[in-house]
Amino acid sequence: MKKSFKILLAGFAIIMPSVGAFGLMTPTVANADITGSEIDPGFSRPTISNPSIDIPTVDKDWVNVPITSVVIVKDGLSASxxxxxxxxxxxxxxxxxxxxxxxxxxxxxxxxVYYRIATDKYILADQVNI
Structure with missing residues (x-):
C-alpha cells in the first residue's frame, strides 16, 4: 500500500507520495484553500498578526524604510x-x-533624511511637513 504525506505551504498542499520504483518521488501540487477545518491533525495554521510587515533595506550608503504617508512642501520655499x-x-x-x-x-x-516622491526623485525631510 502506497503512503503519502502532505506539506502545507502558503495556501498550497504539496502531496509527496512514498518512494516508488527506483527510489523516485514525484510530488503533486494541489491548489488548496486551506482553512482550519481542512488541515490534517498534527498540522496547525500559524496566526499572522501583521501579514504586510515593512522591512527596511540597507545598502552601502543608504537605509530605506517603507512608509505610507503624504509630505507637504513647507510654506515659503520650493523643495529641491x-x-x-x-x-x-x-x-x-x-x-x-x-x-x-x-x-x-x-x-x-x-x-x-529624504522622502521618495517619484521613481528616483527625493526631497529633503527638513523641507516638508509629514
Missing amino acids: VFDYNGHAIGEVAPQNTAWFTDQQHTNQNDGK
Whole structure:
C-alpha cells in the first residue's frame, strides 16, 4: 500500500507520495484553500498578526524604510529634488504641494533624511511637513 504525506505551504498542499520504483518521488501540487477545518491533525495554521510587515533595506550608503504617508512642501520655499544618491537634479517641488511618499531614504554618511516622491526623485525631510 502506497503512503503519502502532505506539506502545507502558503495556501498550497504539496502531496509527496512514498518512494516508488527506483527510489523516485514525484510530488503533486494541489491548489488548496486551506482553512482550519481542512488541515490534517498534527498540522496547525500559524496566526499572522501583521501579514504586510515593512522591512527596511540597507545598502552601502543608504537605509530605506517603507512608509505610507503624504509630505507637504513647507510654506515659503520650493523643495529641491534629488536623485537616489542625494544629487540635485535641477527640479523643484513648489511650496504647499502635497506628495505621496512610500519610502524614507536616509544617508548613513551624513544623516540627511529624504522622502521618495517619484521613481528616483527625493526631497529633503527638513523641507516638508509629514
